[in-house]
Amino acid sequence: MESIYLDEIIQATGGKYAGTTKNILIHDVSTDSRKVKPGDLFIALEGEFFDGHDFIKDAVHKGAQAVLASKPVTVKQVPVILVADTSKALLDLAAFYRQKFPIPVIAVTGSVGKTSTKDMIASILSAKLNVHKSKGNYNNNIGLPLTIFQLEAKHDAMVVEMGMRGLGEISELTRIAKPSLAVITNIGVSHLERLGTQENILKAKLEILAGLEDNGVLILNANDPLLCKVDPNVAKNIVYVGVNTPAHYTAYDVRNRGEEGISFKLNLGGQEYDIQIPAVGEHNVSNALFGIACARRLGLSPEQIISGIKNYTPEKMRCTLIEKNGITFLNDCYNASPDSFKAALEILHHLASGKRALAIIGNIFELGEIASAAHFEVGRLCSKFQVAFTAIIGANAPDVARGIGDPSKYKIFDSHEEVVRYMKEFAKEGDVVLIKGSRGMKLEKILDLWEA
Incomplete structure (x- = not known):
């Protein structure tokens, strides 16, 4: 973060000094007392x-150098700024800070594949x-401001993710x-329970x-x-990208x-390139097309684009490959939706060509009324892709099991520990194992327990 004065923070948030008035420099913003560093502004959410x-x-x-609060504070060692709503103040301060940087901002949203x-x-x-x-997925009303606060004068562009659980977010x-380029990856059924x-x-x-x-561009x-x-x-300005379909940027x-x-x-x-x-x-083909559309808008050459794609590395727990004792794990357990399950099972099918495909699901x-049918479809896909x-x-x-059908090809477990005990005996060298579920399932514990 580039340092800002407390008076600027008051200007941005509409706050007032409570007690000590001291226009000091703030070097960063924190909303978590465990992560506070000397020189920070602590915002009490x-x-x-x-x-x-x-x-x-x-x-x-x-070491917090100042505090922003919405209740009377007894602390007297540092300046305190009082506001009506600290959550709103966090957003207002981030908006103020963003305007200090006249650089292109790319915002990404969609049901699947944002990160x-x-x-x-x-x-x-x-x-x-x-x-x-x-x-990671710092994509909400806390994560996005904290991302913006890490902008510095050395940066030429910023890429952010925007998530939501309901309208208005x-x-x-x-x-x-204030994005210059806005990307919407797809419209799936995530959050159907809330949005209908x-x-x-x-x-x-x-x-x-x-x-x-x-003059911004919407990329779809x-x-x-x-x-x-x-x-x-x-x-x-609307730009379309697509795979084997007419678009401004078409992959084939x-x-x-x-x-x-x-x-x-x-x-x-007018020139064909191999990417x-x-x-x-x-799914990474569509991801690359979104990146190509953004890059061309910002003046990158085809050669620079190809170089950038070659340097791409997926984040942990997002279709990452891990090998343990001759078994290949496809770790895609950060989150899940019906669409991303289909994609992950297709990947498993390709990776396990000539090998045995296994899955931990x-x-x-947040699927609402379609939850039973959607999980049945996951099971059906397991059968289709020869898991x-x-x-x-x-x-x-039980819905996934019904979709699979053959009782010899599935088993239902009550805990992560039970899954690991069974699968460590069942899986053999050469197998490929998909691990996937929604964030709340915490399936990353599977690999932790596997090593225990």
Whole structure:
């Protein structure tokens, strides 16, 4: 973060000094007292199960140079700024800080693939630019501001992710980030429990336009049945990307190269290029196309784009390959949706060509009324993609089992420990094992227990 004065923070948040008035420099912003560093501003957020005001003394003890609060504070060692709502103040301060940097900002949203697309875009742009990107899935009303606060004068561009659980949330985030380029990856069924229909999910994702710069560009997936029909008047500039379908950037001749990744061909400026992606999964082709569209808009050459793609590395627990005692694990347990399950099972099928494919599967959350049918479909896909055996855990395990059908090809477990005990005996050298489920299933524990 570039240092800012307390008076600027008061200007941005509409706050007032409570007691000591001292226009000191702040070197960073923290909302977690455990992570406070000397020179930080500590913002005391309030949530359903916590109140940051309870940790103000701890934050000051660790070196917080000032505090922003919405309740009277007894601390007298440092300046205190009082506001009506600390959550709103965090957003307002982030919006203020963002405006200090006249650089392009790329915002990514969608039902599936936000993080991997964000990472791909950042990797490509990094071939020419100094890129700042959000860590992991810092994509909500706390994570996005904290990402913005890490912008520095050395950065040429920023790539951020925007998530949501309901209407009105992305419009709040885009107001802060003010993107130059807005990417919507797809419209799936994640959050259907809250939003009711895919049309409402589309409406929520299109809120990203609320903060788009006047001459900004909306980049959409031509393969998505809802996005390909978006009203062309929703934005001044719309660019489509697609695989084997008419678009501004179209990938064709896609080839799966197993553990070596994916390749495809693309025409740029009248010349055909062979693109190699060093990551498994055909979904990465769309991710690369989004990155290519952004890169061309920001002036990167085809050669720089190809270099950036070659340097792409997926984040942990997102289709990463891990080998243990001759067994290959496809670790895709960060999160799950029906669409991402299908993609992961397709990857497993390709990776296990000539080998035995196994799966450890957990629940998909927030599916509402379609939960039973969606989990049945996961089981059906396990059978379609010739998964030899599936270990199932979670409330909808019986639905997955029904989809698989053959009782010899699945077993339902009550705990991670039971899964590991059984699978360590069942899995053999040469097997390929998919691990996948929603974040709340915490299936990363499977690999931790495997090593124990």
